[in-house]
Amino acid sequence: MEIEKTLFDAHRARFASIDGFLPEAAPAPVVGERVDAATAAGVQVTGVVQRQLHGPDDVPLLWSAADVRQLFPFIGNTGTEGMDVLLRAWRAWMDAESPGEDSSCVVNWPSRDAEAIRAFLDHGLVPMSALAVRAGGHRDAPDAEGVAVRRARRDDFDTVLAMAVSTHDYIGQVATRHRPNAAELLAPALERALDKDLPLLWLAERDARIAAFAHGAWITSSPGSAEAELLPHGRWGYVNNVVTLPGLRGSGLGRTLMSVVHKEFAADGADGTYLYYNPTNPLSSVFWHRQGYRPLWTSWEVHPASALR
Structure with a gap:
């Protein structure tokens, strides 16, 4: 038009x-x-x-x-x-x-x-x-004590899905609607990620227990692409979902996990990283600003x- x-x-x-x-x-x-x-x-x-x-x-x-x-x-x-x-x-x-x-x-x-x-x-x-958006390269952050970060494996699927559903249920209170079929909607993307040899799905473990995860992707903003309407041209790391177990939030797990994610995206040539968060979410609205992100577009x-x- x-x-x-x-x-x-x-x-x-x-x-x-x-x-x-x-x-x-x-x-x-x-x-x-x-x-x-x-x-x-x-x-x-x-x-x-x-x-x-x-x-x-x-x-x-x-x-x-x-x-x-x-x-x-x-x-x-x-x-x-x-x-x-x-x-x-x-x-x-x-x-x-x-x-x-x-x-x-x-x-x-x-x-x-x-x-x-x-x-x-x-x-x-x-x-x-x-x-x-978070422009630029990796900046070191202090690690949480006793936390190990690794890439997810196929046998982590059930645990990761349950954590993702739990976070969706929480967000349903403060932002988007609760969907009773959230597990069915979330599962395919996680399955696709885990089918790759090196999935962009990182896990943070404490005491040999999965305590947090981050799911990412690569996005290219190029002339004429849909992504170019929102982001400057370049190769971007996309942070799709980050989840920490409710009883462990605020203990540094998310910070340690994202330090690894940002470091690996930067090492692989990302011009920056971006994500979507809910301004009405009292957890994410604070956490992501501390990680160096700032809003570019608001819905x-x-x-x-x-x-x-």
């Missing part, structure tokens, strides 16, 4: 001024419904709404509502007012919709745009997830979609 050149140029200039680490702003999605609005001075702003539906066996249900309406805003340099009038127009557009309980309205936006944050809060949106959401103000 084409956006007016002057508005799109202002949109790109705004992103560049907000955060120098952001990639060049992507064009509007080709598919979607357009929402238009104007400021008091008559400056036009617009957005494209896309709808995504997830079935009961779809992995995105681990972090997403089943029925998602995502807005891609283009507000140029209009700041809080431009985002506010566009969200008002989206709210009016939503009056013709009939979203159910398992639904959401979502806007993914640069984390450092304080003017937009004001509008998001005023319309009932909350920061549900953040894409955070602002309201559940159910009809709660958009």
Whole structure:
């Protein structure tokens, strides 16, 4: 869907001024419904709404509502007012919709745009997830006493899966929805990781017992790729999931584990690492900042979609 050149140029200039680490702003999605609005001075702003539906066996249900309406805003340099009038127009557009309980309205936006944050809060949106980046190489961290880190093996599957489900259940209290079939949704990715000769799945053991794990992947952001809309070009280590047993959190296990993960990613040529965390999670929101990560993009959401103000 084409956006007016002057508005799109202002949109790109705004992103560049907000955060120098952001990639060049992507064009509007080709598919979607357009929402238009104007400021008091008559400056036009617009957005494209896309709808995504997830079935009961779809992995995105681990972090997403089943029925998602995502807005891609283009507000140029209009700041809080431009985002506010566009969200008002989206709210009016939503009056013709009939979203159910398992639904959401979502806007993914640069984390450092304080003017937009004001509008998001005023319309009932909350920061549900953040894409955070850690640029540069490895920095040594003190090891927790008595902790050994190794790569996972196939016979670790049952233990790792049970830990992942436990963490999903915890996150269901503070961020995403609880899914009763979480084990079935989590299992395939872990199985694929363990089928590799050297899986990107690290375990931290204490007293010969698995106490934490980290699951990663390699991601390349190249011109024209979907990843290039979110990350600077380069080879990135992706930290998909990190889990520590509940009774051992805060004992340095996660720090020791991630020190090894970061060291190995850096040794294999990563330009940086990135991950998603929940700002509403009282554990991860503190831990990842201490590991050198900072938010680049924040997903602002309201559940159910009809709660958009």
